[in-house]
Amino acid sequence: MTLTSPKGTHDLLPEDLATWQFVEQTARETFGRANYQEIRTPMFESTDLFERGVGESTDIVNKEMYTFLKGERSLTLRPENTAGVVRAYIQHGMDRRPKPVKLFYMGPMFRYERPQAGRQRQFHQIGAEVFGVDTPQSDAAVILLAMTFFTKLGVPGLKLEINNVGCFDCRGDFREQLKALLAPHLMALCGDCNKRFETNPLRMLDCKNETCKAVYTQPEIAAFLNQDHTCTVCQTHFNQLLELLDAAHVPFERNKMLVRGLDYYTRTVFEITSNHLGAQNAVCGGGRYNGLVKMLGGPDTPAVGWALGVERLVSLIAKQTQPALEYFVVSDSPSHALALCQQIQARGFSADLDLTGKALGKQLAQANKLNARYVVICGESERESHSIVVKTMTDGSQESLPQELFFERLTLRAPVPA
RNA sequence: GCGACUGUCGCCUAGUGGUCAGGGCCCCUGAUUGUGGUUCAGGUUAUCGUGGGUUCGAAUCCCAUCAGUCGCCCCA
Numbered sequence A: 001m002t003l004t005s006p007k008g009t010h011d012l013l014p015e016d017l018a019t020w021q022f023v024e025q026t027a028r029e030t031f032g033r034a035n036y037q038e039i040r041t042p043m044f045e046s047t048d049l050f051e052r053g054v055g056e057s058t059d060i061v062n063k064e065m066y067t068f069l070k071g072e073r074s075l076t077l078r079p080e081n082t083a084g085v086v087r088a089y090i091q092h093g094m095d096r097r098p099k100p101v102k103l104f105y106m107g108p109m110f111r112y113e114r115p116q117a118g119r120q121r122q123f124h125q126i127g128a129e130v131f132g133v134d135t136p137q138s139d140a141a142v143i144l145l146a147m148t149f150f151t152k153l154g155v156p157g158l159k160l161e162i163n164n165v166g167c168f169d170c171r172g173d174f175r176e177q178l179k180a181l182l183a184p185h186l187m188a189l190c191g192d193c194n195k196r197f198e199t200n201p202l203r204m205l206d207c208k209n210e211t212c213k214a215v216y217t218q219p220e221i222a223a224f225l226n227q228d229h230t231c232t233v234c235q236t237h238f239n240q241l242l243e244l245l246d247a248a249h250v251p252f253e254r255n256k257m258l259v260r261g262l263d264y265y266t267r268t269v270f271e272i273t274s275n276h277l278g279a280q281n282a283v284c285g286g287g288r289y290n291g292l293v294k295m296l297g298g299p300d301t302p303a304v305g306w307a308l309g310v311e312r313l314v315s316l317i318a319k320q321t322q323p324a325l326e327y328f329v330v331s332d333s334p335s336h337a338l339a340l341c342q343q344i345q346a347r348g349f350s351a352d353l354d355l356t357g358k359a360l361g362k363q364l365a366q367a368n369k370l371n372a373r374y375v376v377i378c379g380e381s382e383r384e385s386h387s388i389v390v391k392t393m394t395d396g397s398q399e400s401l402p403q404e405l406f407f408e409r410l411t412l413r414a415p416v417p418a
Numbered sequence B: 001g002c003g004a005c006u007g008u009c010g011c012c013u014a015g016u017g018g019u020c021a022g023g024g025c026c027c028c029u030g031a032u033u034g035u036g037g038u039u040c041a042g043g044u045u046a047u048c049g050u051g052g053g054u055u056c057g058a059a060u061c062c063c064a065u066c067a068g069u070c071g072c073c074c075c076a
Helices: A014-033 A047-053 A059-063 A082-091 A136-153 A168-188 A191-199 A201-206 A210-216 A219-226 A232-247 A310-316 A334-346 A360-369 A380-385 A403-413
Strands: A044-046 A066-070 A073-077 A101-110 A122-131 A158-164 A266-274 A282-288 A303-309 A327-331 A351-353 A374-378 A387-392 A398-402
Touching (some): A047 A073, A082 A122, A136 A158, A136 A282, A136 A303, A168 A210, A210 A219, A232 A266, A266 A303, A282 A310, A303 A310, A334 A374, A360 A374
């Protein structure tokens, strides 16, 4: 019986990581330039945090959490990171920092689900959150940040869908009206929708069942849904956001059926999908969550943010190759080989050497397998004359030169040492 | 939680009841003890996912189980 990684988890091998590192590096660069700062919170939190923060009626909390008991404490592997970031924001009094507080994070999340294409039990998210501002321009800025990031990475086939789900006040009214309207149709609707009718009727609109869709597109219901049922404040906010997106030339689609699965969203919700993915086509999702900070015991603080799935993102962009090895040192003297290698590395180049003590010809063959661009040969005769042979592997040409001259040349081309 | 399909060396794969399995790639050794890539010769790696059954005989047929993939659901 061979050991394998647990169901729904994957090893990231060196050849995969080149693309991941490219994504992470681009993220740090893009967010850094936009003045976001990185935050790292624990991979597990009190179960309570997610129950209160993510929402008791959500699937995530109901059936997807990895929860375990340690002594009296119930802990849960984080299924998402907004709740964790909000907890840290409150705990460290970050509301005393200059507003807005702009944070980003990246790391693994855990959800106990049946794995399939684009869905695993341990997956990775990159997310951004802005605390302390309630303006439409902060919504726009956050969405633009995501779009800029995707553009930089060259992600194809993207679509931005956006909706206004209202605030806690107007959503309640809408909810009751919707329930009144849908109640007579319950018999015709699927089991899931009947459950959602009680727990979270807004999510019924997102149902993929054809019969249910048919009901929701009936003239009477469609007409109701077509009206904006949010309050004037929410509507104004949303309309201003749409204008800002237009002004920034960001194409979007208004999707009145779009409802996020997490309870904490208010007003703006959005989702970025790609038609190059399978059934799990959402790359990025987010929105405004003005009530969450207060709900978790902090000061009443508006916030907006999003999270994207790194695995899905990586599957969409061109595969990056690992940087090639620059130098390979060939020598029959271990001490000289080690010293040379270190000196090359100190000047900012990658260098490797043989550790097995094999013959020079074999060492050269190894350099070739490792795809080294240059081989530095330092054998007995070179040592006597304090020289070195530099061989260019692509064309086989080589040059003998004094060691000092070699290092001078290296220094000239080398990046500034850290 | 439900459904469909798949499961042979590290990777790709031949083999659809009759020698406990063949090939390609990779890896290692040698030809080539101060010069790699090509070529040539050799070598290592598989109790055919696991367990049971049918049969004189099973990688091959049947059942179960596990795992993977895709879809439902849900979401990033």
